[in-house]
Amino acid sequence: QQPVQSPQAVILREGEDAVINCSSSKALYSVHWYRQKHGEAPVFLMILLKGGEQKGHDKISASFNEKKQQSSLYLTASQLSYSGTYFCGSEEGAQKLVFGQGTRLTINP
Amino acid sequence: DGGITQSPKYLFRKEGQNVTLSCEQNLNHDAMYWYRQDPGQGLRLIYYSQIVNDFQKGDIAEGYSVSREKKESFPLTVTSAQKNPTAFYLCASSSLATNEKLFFGSGTQLSVL
Numbered sequence: 001q002q003p004v005q006s007p008q009a010v011i012l013r014e015g016e017d018a019v020i021n022c023s024s025s026k027a028l029y030s031v032h033w034y035r036q037k038h039g040e041a042p043v044f045l046m047i048l049l050k051g052g053e054q055k056g057h058d059k060i061s062a063s064f065n066e067k068k069q070q071s072s073l074y075l076t077a078s079q080l081s082y083s084g085t086y087f088c089g090s091e092e093g094a095q096k097l098v099f100g101q102g103t104r105l106t107i108n109p
Numbered sequence: 110d111g112g113i114t115q116s117p118k119y120l121f122r123k124e125g126q127n128v129t130l131s132c133e134q135n136l137n138h139d140a141m142y143w144y145r146q147d148p149g150q151g152l153r154l155i156y157y158s159q160i161v162n163d164f165q166k167g168d169i170a171e172g173y174s175v176s177r178e179k180k181e182s183f184p185l186t187v188t189s190a191q192k193n194p195t196a197f198y199l200c201a202s203s204s205l206a207t208n209e210k211l212f213f214g215s216g217t218q219l220s221v222l
Contacts, residue, residue: 002151002168032210041199041213042152087151089211095140095159095203097211098168101151 001025003090005100012078012107020073020103022088031064031071032089032097035082042087045073075105083107111136115200115214121222122187122194130185130217132200138212139205141183145169146197146216155198158183159205187219195220 003024010018022031030049034042046055051066059076075082083106089099113134122128134141143155154167158177172191177183183202187194197218201211 002153005151008149034211039216041215042211044210044212047210089152095205096154096157096165096167097142098154099144099152101149 002098003028003088003100005086005088005103007103008101009104010106012105014080014107014109015077018075018078018105020075020086020088020105021070022072022090022100023068023070024090026069026090026092028064028066028069028071028090030091031062032091033062033071033073034087034089034099035084036087036102037084045086078105078107080107080109113200113202113212113214115198115217117217118215120217120219122219123222125189127186127188128194128219130187130198130200130219132183132185132214133181134183134200134202134212134214135181136202136212137180138202139180140203141177142201142203142211143167143173143175143183143185144199144201146199152199155185 006021033045036042048064054063062073064071085102085104087099089097116131142157144152156175158164174186199216200214203209
């Protein structure tokens with residue numbers, strides 16, 4: 001079963017912050033985050049492996065709450081280049097990675 | 110440069126026809142995947158393979174078939190049994206180590222004539 005992402009779409013002005021949530025009805029052993037620009041391949045952002053783990057680079061960070069089976073992606077002081085669709089993915093057994101339905105992020109000047 | 114190559118970029122299928130989408134990687138990855146992307150539905154797993162000559166069904170395998178005769182190649186056939194094949198198809202690969210990231214190809218847009 002696919003993870004569930006919320007919100008489905010977000011529209012921001014440049015410089016504003018955003019949070020994208022990912023939750024699963026199944027146990028989450030790890031969480032992947034990817035970003036896809038229209039018509040392009042998804043690009044890897046980060047993997048969180050342990051409950052309570054937080055990661056970040058530049059102004060994009062994420063957290064992973066293993067007990068709540070949730071992960072959140074935080075985009076701070078958004079830039080135009082952050083626009084795209086964000087996907088979370090979870091591993092269901094060996095090498096089987098399933099993705100959420102995506103969150104479309106639009107950043108306006 | 111290492112990467113994943115999908116071809117063709119655009120493909121048209123006539124009713125009742127089987128079509129094959131190509132996916133080749135030179136990253137020396139053992140695991141390969143096929144995902145289907147429809148608007149608003151994210152990426153759905155069709156098939157995946159961890160080793161040559163072995164593959165597993167994903168969540169939406171009906172109407173599709175794959176083969177893994179070589180480590181570098183994982184072609185996907187969309188059969189006539191797939192009644193709604195119009196979608197964007199993405200191939201990906203990763204190493205077999207646990208929790209390794211996926212590398213994606215640039216995708217194939219399949220449409221029905």
